[in-house]
Every structure is written in structure tokens, then in C-alpha cells.
Amino acid sequence: MVYPYIPHTDEDRKHMLKAIGVDSLDQLFDGLSEDLLLSDSVPISHGRTEDEVQRMIDSIAQRNVRGIPFLGCGCYDHIIPATVKALSSLPSFVTAYTPYQAEMSQGLLQAIYEFQSMICEITGLDVANASLYDGANAASEAASLMIGAKRKATTVLVSETLHPFTLQVLQTWAKGTEHVIRLVGEKEGVVDLSSLASLLDPSCSGLIVQSPNRYGLLEDYTDVAGILHEQGCLFAISNDPLSLAIQKSPAEWDADIAIGDTQSLGLSLAFGGPSCGYMAVKESLLRKIPGRIVGATVDEQGRRGYTLTLQAREQHIKRERATSNVCSNQALAALMTTIHLSSLGWGGMVDAANQSYAKSHYLAYHLAQLPGITLIWDKPFWCEFPLVFSDAKRMRKFLQELRNEGIFAGVRLSSLTRQVKDELVLLVAVTEKRSREELEMYLAAARRVMK
Known part of the structure; x- marks a missing residue:
């Protein structure tokens, strides 16, 4: 076998080549120009043990930036039962x-x-x-x-x-x-x-x-x-x-x-x-x-x-x-x-929805009191709300400082719409999963940045 994961034997290959009227694999690819053919073997390293592969994957995973997500705009962090x-x-x-x-x-x-x-x-x-x-x-x-x-x-x-x-x-x-x-x-x-x-x-x-x-x-x-x-x-x-x-x-x-x-x-x-x-x-x-x-x-x-x-x-x-x-x-x-x-039942759904509503309104109310931030419209919302910053520099600083403290503060709407009118709009999502401590962490960091 040329490759262990391809099940054809040398006899299988000879039979297939004979059926299509060629004598070898090289002859099969005669129609391709030289610049399309590899002159050396593919540079693949030797196999690794299961433990070595797991260590390699873990080291790559360590590069992921983790934090408390207040991200939404279509994809939300909710509590999911272990079931x-x-x-x-x-x-x-x-x-x-x-x-x-x-x-x-x-x-x-x-x-x-x-x-x-x-x-x-x-x-x-x-x-x-x-x-x-x-x-x-x-x-x-x-x-x-x-x-x-x-x-x-x-x-x-x-x-x-x-x-x-x-x-x-x-x-x-x-x-x-x-x-x-x-x-x-x-x-x-x-x-x-x-x-x-x-x-x-x-x-x-x-x-x-x-x-x-x-x-x-x-x-x-x-x-x-x-x-x-x-x-x-x-x-x-x-x-x-x-x-x-x-x-x-x-x-x-x-x-x-x-x-x-x-x-x-x-x-x-x-x-x-x-x-x-x-x-x-x-x-x-x-x-x-x-x-x-x-x-x-x-x-x-x-x-x-x-x-x-x-x-x-x-x-x-x-x-x-x-x-x-x-x-x-x-x-x-x-x-x-x-x-x-099935795990939540209707009562569990109502509870999760009510918590998302209450927690998002709590955070929105307190953020709207800070200088340089405005809650755009006085309209009912559910678990997500739009904030407008006074200028782009303050918005960038806000997002970076909160990220440094392990908080993903929201989604810039312009990153989805690519429209100038949305450049200062930040969508903040709060689900039932966010604890009181996490809400206070967000507010404390926001107050330090926007003072």
C-alpha cells in the first residue's frame, strides 16, 4: 500500500489501471504539466501518540481568550441543563x-x-x-x-x-x-x-x-x-x-x-x-x-x-x-x-425569560447613568439593548478595558451591518445565566472607564 488509510492493494491498483488502459500511476497523470506535480513527498511529520496529540490540542486551546460574555445579536449564552x-x-x-x-x-x-x-x-x-x-x-x-x-x-x-x-x-x-x-x-x-x-x-x-x-x-x-x-x-x-x-x-x-x-x-x-x-x-x-x-x-x-x-x-x-x-x-x-x-418545562421557560428581562433592564438602567453613554430609545426590550457612545475613541477604550478584565462587553453593530450610522452603537445582551456578581463587575469596570 502507498498509504495505510487507503485500502487498495498493489494488485487492486494494477487491475484498475489495466481496466482504463494505462500501465502506471505516473502514466495516469501524464496529462498534467510539471508545475502541478510534487517533486518530493508531502512533508507530513511522523505519527504522534494519543497523549502527545492531546497535549498539542490543549496548548492550542490555551490561546483562546476566555471571558464573561455579554454578547448577543443572534447568538446568546443561556443556561443549558446537563441533561x-x-x-x-x-x-x-x-x-x-x-x-x-x-x-x-x-x-x-x-x-x-x-x-x-x-x-x-x-x-x-x-x-x-x-x-x-x-x-x-x-x-x-x-x-x-x-x-x-x-x-x-x-x-x-x-x-x-x-x-x-x-x-x-x-x-x-x-x-x-x-x-x-x-x-x-x-x-x-x-x-x-x-x-x-x-x-x-x-x-x-x-x-x-x-x-x-x-x-x-x-x-x-x-x-x-x-x-x-x-x-x-x-x-x-x-x-x-x-x-x-x-x-x-x-x-x-x-x-x-x-x-x-x-x-x-x-x-x-x-x-x-x-x-x-x-x-x-x-x-x-x-x-x-x-x-x-x-x-x-x-x-x-x-x-x-x-x-x-x-x-x-x-x-x-x-x-x-x-x-x-x-x-x-x-x-x-x-x-x-x-x-x-423537556428539562425546563413551561415554568422554566417563563423563569428564564423573566430573569433575562429583569437583568438586562437592571444593567441598562445603570449604564445609562454614566457620562458618554446613552440608551438610544425609550422602548420596551427583552434581553438585549443598544447603547450609543459619544465618540469612537471612548467606545474602543470601553471595550478594551472591559476585555482586559475578562468581560466581553457587547457587539459593535457596525461589525455586522458595515454602516457608518451604526459605528457608535453597542448591543449588550444579558441572559438568565449572568449572575448579580457578573453584572456588578461589568458596572464597576464601566464606571472606572467612563468617569
């Missing part, structure tokens, strides 16, 4: 790919069925699919569903207060599908829907909004659904699902589609991913929802079982009739969310 890692790491789960043969995957199918049921309970809508890749993907699938639900529709209205990355994904989707994303402007940190009726022409299929929005602010959608439905348009709301424990659900706003990301429910920061998107819809949109749906049934002996009920995707039906090109679901991440929700 999530313990159960999701079971070999029967962690090695399983998303199920194709339903009868072979009863355990995973049951977990996904529970995931769907919990998403329906949280959002108040009738049907949920077996997860999507992430929140931004869910938004693009909602846009696609809207276009497909209304004849001759080409345009989707989208709030400017959506997460910047979600807006980028929607713009990319529109470019690839030759549809139109029309932005609805913001006013004082929330979407400005005062002229919504005038934006609804026959080409418009619906509106996508977000609450808490990119600033962490909670938005008011009173009468929005009625205006849209009068013109045959759909209404989609993107929510952090944990926030729905204490704010109005999409169903209470009469939304047709609920979307979002379950990162706040059992998924760690993990350097930004992977995550898990969710989508729930009214029953009338059941056959237009993308991806797959797991259903419950009984077998010949009356025993409860689970099966893939709907799979309106291009791997199962004609490509041109598929509702989406989503070919899978985020099975393991959805499982972790399911275990997390």
Missing part, C-alpha cells in the same frame, strides 16, 4: 443522520415529533416542520412560501429591523430566484408600518418582521395582520422562541407564519454554530411548508408509531413541484432543543 449534553451524546442519537427510512428511526422520529409539538405550543400555530438549518434560512423559506401561496406574486416586504445576516440571506435568495425584497424602513428602532397599506400592490405576497428585533426591542403589530389579509398577503414573524414565554405569540398577532432560531433553547454558543431554525404555520399552509413533517400513527397491532408524513422536497417529488430545495433538517440540534424544553 442536554448527556442525552444528545448517546450513540444512538449522535451518530444518527436525519431519518429517511422512518421504520428504522423510531426514537429520533419521536424526538422530532415532540420538537414539532413544542414549537406549535410556543408559537400558538397549528403545524411545525421538523426544523430548518437556522433562523436566516427559515426567513428565506418563509419568503418562498409567501411567493408560492399567491398567484403572480413577485415581492416580499421585509422589515429593516431584521437581523443583518438574515437580510443578507434574503437578498441572496431574491437574487437567485429573481424575486424582489422590498425593505420597510424603521423609525425609532422599530419597523415603521404607518404606510403599510400603500405598499401592498398585487405583486406583494406578504411581510416578514422580527421581535425582539436587531436592537433587542419588542415591536407592536396591532392591526398589521388585518391590513395584510385584506390584500391577500401573508404575515410572518421571527421571534427568539424563549422570548415567547413572556411576550405575545405569533398566533396572538394573527400571523400566518412563525419563524426563528432555537439557539437560545439548548444550543451553546459554539463559536457561532451550528444552530436550528424553526417554522410553524396555520393549517391552511400545511402543504406549502418546506422540508419534512413527522406524524404519529398506529401499526397493525395498534401500537403507536412515528413516520415521515409529508416530504414536499425535491428528493421525493418532481423538482419543479417541490416547495423547497431544503433536503434535510437539523436533527441533532432539534433534538437538543427538545431535551432542553
Whole structure:
């Protein structure tokens, strides 16, 4: 063998070379110019023992900068029960790919069925699919569903207060599908829907909004659904699902589609991913929802079982009739969310959401008292809020000094939007995981820097 990890023997190679009409491996690559071929062997060091590899990895890990994260803007540090890692790491789960043969995957199918049921309970809508890749993907699938639900529709209205990355994904989707994303402007940190009726022409299929929005602010959608439905348009709301424990659900706003990301429910920061998107819809949109749906049934002996009920995707039906090109679901991440929700229960969700609300308001109030820092808008927010600094120099000093003390003070909004107007805006996130001591550490450091 040339390489021990390639299982072909010399006899195997001779047989394959003979079958294609060449005498050697060198002759096989005769068509390549000399500058593309290595003259010496690949410089790979000798193998290492398991202990040596572990020491090497540990030394690399020591370079990571650790600290107390007050970071958010789409990815949040929440308390995750130990049951999530313990159960999701079971070999029967962690090695399983998303199920194709339903009868072979009863355990995973049951977990996904529970995931769907919990998403329906949280959002108040009738049907949920077996997860999507992430929140931004869910938004693009909602846009696609809207276009497909209304004849001759080409345009989707989208709030400017959506997460910047979600807006980028929607713009990319529109470019690839030759549809139109029309932005609805913001006013004082929330979407400005005062002229919504005038934006609804026959080409418009619906509106996508977000609450808490990119600033962490909670938005008011009173009468929005009625205006849209009068013109045959759909209404989609993107929510952090944990926030729905204490704010109005999409169903209470009469939304047709609920979307979002379950990162706040059992998924760690993990350097930004992977995550898990969710989508729930009214029953009338059941056959237009993308991806797959797991259903419950009984077998010949009356025993409860689970099966893939709907799979309106291009791997199962004609490509041109598929509702989406989503070919899978985020099975393991959805499982972790399911275990997390099962461990917390509704009461635990309410408690975590209330703590995130109270702690973020405590920190925001005291930071707003410091010179050179302003809480931009006097509007309700949940676990995240935007601060504006008087100048860029003070903001840089603030971030650096707090980092020196082991505190990641927040996310510069301009690092996501690349817009000049956001250069002095800092988004600070406070979840239930942040202790009173950590909040006081943040405030003490902030007072020293901004005095």
C-alpha cells in the first residue's frame, strides 16, 4: 500500500489501471504539466501518540481568550441543563443522520415529533416542520412560501429591523430566484408600518418582521395582520422562541407564519454554530411548508408509531413541484432543543425569560447613568439593548478595558451591518445565566472607564 488509510492493494491498483488502459500511476497523470506535480513527498511529520496529540490540542486551546460574555445579536449564552449534553451524546442519537427510512428511526422520529409539538405550543400555530438549518434560512423559506401561496406574486416586504445576516440571506435568495425584497424602513428602532397599506400592490405576497428585533426591542403589530389579509398577503414573524414565554405569540398577532432560531433553547454558543431554525404555520399552509413533517400513527397491532408524513422536497417529488430545495433538517440540534424544553418545562421557560428581562433592564438602567453613554430609545426590550457612545475613541477604550478584565462587553453593530450610522452603537445582551456578581463587575469596570 502507498498509504495505510487507503485500502487498495498493489494488485487492486494494477487491475484498475489495466481496466482504463494505462500501465502506471505516473502514466495516469501524464496529462498534467510539471508545475502541478510534487517533486518530493508531502512533508507530513511522523505519527504522534494519543497523549502527545492531546497535549498539542490543549496548548492550542490555551490561546483562546476566555471571558464573561455579554454578547448577543443572534447568538446568546443561556443556561443549558446537563441533561442536554448527556442525552444528545448517546450513540444512538449522535451518530444518527436525519431519518429517511422512518421504520428504522423510531426514537429520533419521536424526538422530532415532540420538537414539532413544542414549537406549535410556543408559537400558538397549528403545524411545525421538523426544523430548518437556522433562523436566516427559515426567513428565506418563509419568503418562498409567501411567493408560492399567491398567484403572480413577485415581492416580499421585509422589515429593516431584521437581523443583518438574515437580510443578507434574503437578498441572496431574491437574487437567485429573481424575486424582489422590498425593505420597510424603521423609525425609532422599530419597523415603521404607518404606510403599510400603500405598499401592498398585487405583486406583494406578504411581510416578514422580527421581535425582539436587531436592537433587542419588542415591536407592536396591532392591526398589521388585518391590513395584510385584506390584500391577500401573508404575515410572518421571527421571534427568539424563549422570548415567547413572556411576550405575545405569533398566533396572538394573527400571523400566518412563525419563524426563528432555537439557539437560545439548548444550543451553546459554539463559536457561532451550528444552530436550528424553526417554522410553524396555520393549517391552511400545511402543504406549502418546506422540508419534512413527522406524524404519529398506529401499526397493525395498534401500537403507536412515528413516520415521515409529508416530504414536499425535491428528493421525493418532481423538482419543479417541490416547495423547497431544503433536503434535510437539523436533527441533532432539534433534538437538543427538545431535551432542553423537556428539562425546563413551561415554568422554566417563563423563569428564564423573566430573569433575562429583569437583568438586562437592571444593567441598562445603570449604564445609562454614566457620562458618554446613552440608551438610544425609550422602548420596551427583552434581553438585549443598544447603547450609543459619544465618540469612537471612548467606545474602543470601553471595550478594551472591559476585555482586559475578562468581560466581553457587547457587539459593535457596525461589525455586522458595515454602516457608518451604526459605528457608535453597542448591543449588550444579558441572559438568565449572568449572575448579580457578573453584572456588578461589568458596572464597576464601566464606571472606572467612563468617569
